[in-house]
Amino acid sequence: MRLTRSALAAVALTALSVGATTALASPASAAPNTTPQKVCGSGYKTVNSAPIGSLGTVYLTYNSSNGKNCVTTIRNNPGNARAMSAWIYVPDTNEGDEDYGQYTSYAGPTYVYGRAHCVDWGGNIGSVYVQVLGSNCAALKEHRVTFTR
Template sequence: MHGFMRKAVLALSTAAAIAGSIAVTGPADAASSPIAACGGGSYHVIGHHDLGKIATVYLLYNGRTDCVVTWKKRAYVGKRTKMLASIAKNTGTTKHYNFKYTNNYGTYGTYAGPVKVTAPHTCIDWGGGTGPGWKVWYSGPSHCG
């Protein structure tokens, strides 16, 4: 009987620990850097744009996939504000652009994104935004390979 009680207590403790970690960890605001948000060390920053005092939009690349993350600056981390990360690849020609956007928009404490697109030898448009005062920026056609 004593062995059964020990196994039951261990099972309940494990279940409680797993439930607690699920409640605390969410998909947004879980990474420690833009590289981590995109998926790890194979990504590197190939572009960025400052959104004033609040955040920076980062474009990262891993040799195949472009990734965008809008990352808050230190003073604003934890203050939940509206944020946007956006990326698109051109599905038209270089003379007649037709971008299909993938966006991550919401209220976040650290970052918006990641949003990704695989677009070798194709123009992309990338950008992001943040509030208060909603400041938004897009690159226009870029990295056209």
């Protein structure tokens, strides 16, 4: 399973790198100080997060009523559009969602059914990337990676 997870992580990382350089979406508009709940919707609670350097944070949220996870990347200081992303992947089911583009405030939301599954998720702002593998797996320890391209 380690080899499979490593291969999936490499695919996710490659997609993240390629997507971050491709501006396919129009800039998102949101007031400064938005929250993951405003982006993902009512019923979503933050269950995990990871800082993206000093630029912002990528959030993993969960809605217990529908079993879905949502990921969004939110900038600390909205402004001119920058390359941003938010993505989530469930290795057990091979389901995922991603959002890459040039955004002024946040990327996402991205949704996937994650009840009783480990999830891999992450995002970027500019050249700083974060990925969290094997997250929310009860007693298993997640693996976090932050890097700059």
